[in-house]
Amino acid sequence: MGELRLMKGNEAIAEAAIRAGCDGYFGYPITPQSEVMEYLMAEKPFERTGMVVLQAESETASINMLYGGAGTGKMVLTSSSSPGISLMQEGISYLAGAELPAVIVNIVRGGPGLGTIQPSQADYFQAVKGGGHGDYHSLVYAPASVQEMCDHVKLAFDKAFEYRTPVMILSDGAIGQMMEKVVLFDQVPRRTDEEIIKQCPWASNGRPKTRNHNIITSLDLDPAGQERVNLKLQAKYREMEKNEVMYEEIMCEDADYLFVAFGLSARICQKSTDLARAKGIKVGLFRPITLFPFPAIQVSNVGNRVKGILVVEMNAGQMIEDVKLSVGCKVKIEHFGRFGGIIPSPDEVVKALEQKIIGG
Amino acid sequence: MEEQFAKTEIRKPENIVYKKTDLMVDRPLSYCPGCGHGTAHRMLMEVLEEMDIADKTIGVSPVGCSVLAYDFLNIDMLGAAHGRAPALATAIKRLWPNHFVFTYQGDGDLAAIGTAETIHACNRGENITIIFINNGIYGMTGGQMAPTTLPGMRSSTSPYGRDVATMGHPLKITELISHLPGVYYVTRQAVHTPNHVRKTKKAIRKALELQKENKGLCFIEIVSNCNSGWKMTPVQSNKWMEENMFPFYQLGDIKVDGKLIELPKTS
Ligand SMILES: Cc1ncc(C[n+]2csc(CCOP(=O)(O)OP(=O)(O)O)c2C)c(N)n1
Ligand code: SF4
Ligand SMILES: [Mg+2]
Numbered sequence: 001m002g003e004l005r006l007m008k009g010n011e012a013i014a015e016a017a018i019r020a021g022c023d024g025y026f027g028y029p030i031t032p033q034s035e036v037m038e039y040l041m042a043e044k045p046f047e048r049t050g051m052v053v054l055q056a057e058s059e060t061a062s063i064n065m066l067y068g069g070a071g072t073g074k075m076v077l078t079s080s081s082s083p084g085i086s087l088m089q090e091g092i093s094y095l096a097g098a099e100l101p102a103v104i105v106n107i108v109r110g111g112p113g114l115g116t117i118q119p120s121q122a123d124y125f126q127a128v129k130g131g132g133h134g135d136y137h138s139l140v141y142a143p144a145s146v147q148e149m150c151d152h153v154k155l156a157f158d159k160a161f162e163y164r165t166p167v168m169i170l171s172d173g174a175i176g177q178m179m180e181k182v183v184l185f186d187q188v189p190r191r192t193d194e195e196i197i198k199q200c201p202w203a204s205n206g207r208p209k210t211r212n213h214n215i216i217t218s219l220d221l222d223p224a225g226q227e228r229v230n231l232k233l234q235a236k237y238r239e240m241e242k243n244e245v246m247y248e249e250i251m252c253e254d255a256d257y258l259f260v261a262f263g264l265s266a267r268i269c270q271k272s273t274d275l276a277r278a279k280g281i282k283v284g285l286f287r288p289i290t291l292f293p294f295p296a297i298q299v300s301n302v303g304n305r306v307k308g309i310l311v312v313e314m315n316a317g318q319m320i321e322d323v324k325l326s327v328g329c330k331v332k333i334e335h336f337g338r339f340g341g342i343i344p345s346p347d348e349v350v351k352a353l354e355q356k357i358i359g360g
Numbered sequence: 361m362e363e364q365f366a367k368t369e370i371r372k373p374e375n376i377v378y379k380k381t382d383l384m385v386d387r388p389l390s391y392c393p394g395c396g397h398g399t400a401h402r403m404l405m406e407v408l409e410e411m412d413i414a415d416k417t418i419g420v421s422p423v424g425c426s427v428l429a430y431d432f433l434n435i436d437m438l439g440a441a442h443g444r445a446p447a448l449a450t451a452i453k454r455l456w457p458n459h460f461v462f463t464y465q466g467d468g469d470l471a472a473i474g475t476a477e478t479i480h481a482c483n484r485g486e487n488i489t490i491i492f493i494n495n496g497i498y499g500m501t502g503g504q505m506a507p508t509t510l511p512g513m514r515s516s517t518s519p520y521g522r523d524v525a526t527m528g529h530p531l532k533i534t535e536l537i538s539h540l541p542g543v544y545y546v547t548r549q550a551v552h553t554p555n556h557v558r559k560t561k562k563a564i565r566k567a568l569e570l571q572k573e574n575k576g577l578c579f580i581e582i583v584s585n586c587n588s589g590w591k592m593t594p595v596q597s598n599k600w601m602e603e604n605m606f607p608f609y610q611l612g613d614i615k616v617d618g619k620l621i622e623l624p625k626t627s
Contacts, residue, residue: 024451052451052455054450054454057477061450061476061480062447064441064447064448065448065450067440067444067447068440068447069452071438071452074455076455090441091444094441098439193456203436204436206415206418206436206456206459207434207436209415213433213437214437215431215436215438216438217438218439219427
């Protein structure tokens, strides 16, 4: 077993990045995720593993630093919170278009605008439906614990390189700030430059006389060429849908009703499930772990066995659209959400289930 | 037959006095005839060839007329989003500290949308080389006003001439960044005559030599023409450039060995 520690979610992200063999972190401070860079600067990974840590002048700069590093085959990470992630959208679109591996962490806070610094899940649409311009998706993980904050970083890097795609970890201010025990995986050595050159023959890191020059770009002025790029990306997304879906089912076997929730909302619903069952209401919880690809078939299988579904989100109803598309219209599906940085209580969620689904 | 004879004769190595560098890809440039971009590309590639560092060089191209520079330069390249080349170059150099890293950017790219990235890369003293092509206009998008457009100069978005009262003054970003301690070498050159071409090439060589020594950021502005955007013939545009651009953007070194050079007063 790995090393056991009590850590904040944001710190777990940072420590996991060092241990995963990350080559560079580029970021700009914003609450509630500033601990990621603070931890890294204090931890001096440049001495521990040789990892570069740089405070950029803006999120626009950080995401483009990611693009630069990723284009040379290096393993790069940034983290931010909602307004900063909005600024990064052009860059994320470029990463997707140029097929570059990079990991972006969004510790979501309430919006729109400057909003609040309290936790929220209101960036679901932005994360899952593309976010920037053009037809693309990032692979999106939604951790629900500090342990998953740690584990998803390693997973995200693996998948970013496997698919040559931007991967987003969509968390929120509560998971970022809360402390839990976490089992840290062992240090993975950083790849040597020679290993990178071998692993990433597409990367622009200096052309030896033995090969043609590599070009990292998302531009193809020829519409036929650009359509080919798009078809390639779409084929990649279909592969992800086939192979990368992750989800969790809790007490779904005998359930009459179902909560569907991700991230922090799923943690709350876990308690709500216990409370409801104590009252004699047989409810289960379905938790998507990947938000793109969405576990459409899996939620449909469970969802079509129950009498009603309550989708619980800390937003005004975003993932519910994907739940409805997946489950169809034979089952009643309602939404319960708090927003603007308010975390719903487990009791509130049970009450909403009783009012909107059971009584409604 | 005579032609064939001439060819073999000329191709003897001892007869070659000049040859296009192999670091320029053998394909037609996308630039308007008479444009300075192509010459600037060639100078850069000749220096890489002479220093024999092509395999250790990573270039970053901008969004602008030179967006396709990566198609012409036979080295590993990355195409940046508009204005962000210095951010890419920062990360690349930090992650590959033994490589040579340069950006190649236009005035809209470097001095408008990318001002923040430019200034902060300079201020951090990144060990990169920035090649800045100042043609006083947005060439690629069809001749709109640039941050460097001269007062009174016409463009498609300043059709009656740049009115500094409402459109702002031309930005001398090169002088601006020269004051930053992270910047080691700053020079302003041109590529419209053989003499200027030679000086530009020397400057590029110097910048890359300094990069090897990790001296800090080196910044080379090349004042260049945009005959299409300026709506002139190539010959007219070069004359106009000498008469109008050079008095405002004076050629020569601005900072050498980390020390500012006293320049004569500009008009
Ligand atoms: C975010 C964004 N905004 C605007 C553009 C459109 N655009 C492309 S090139 C350009 C100006 C380029 O001018 P400059 O940098 O001076 O280069 P030149 O073509 O003159 O060499 C603009 C505005 C873009 N591609 N991306
Ligand atoms: S539009 Fe201007 S800058 Fe662009 S290629 Fe033509 S002359 Fe050169
Ligand atoms: Mg220009």
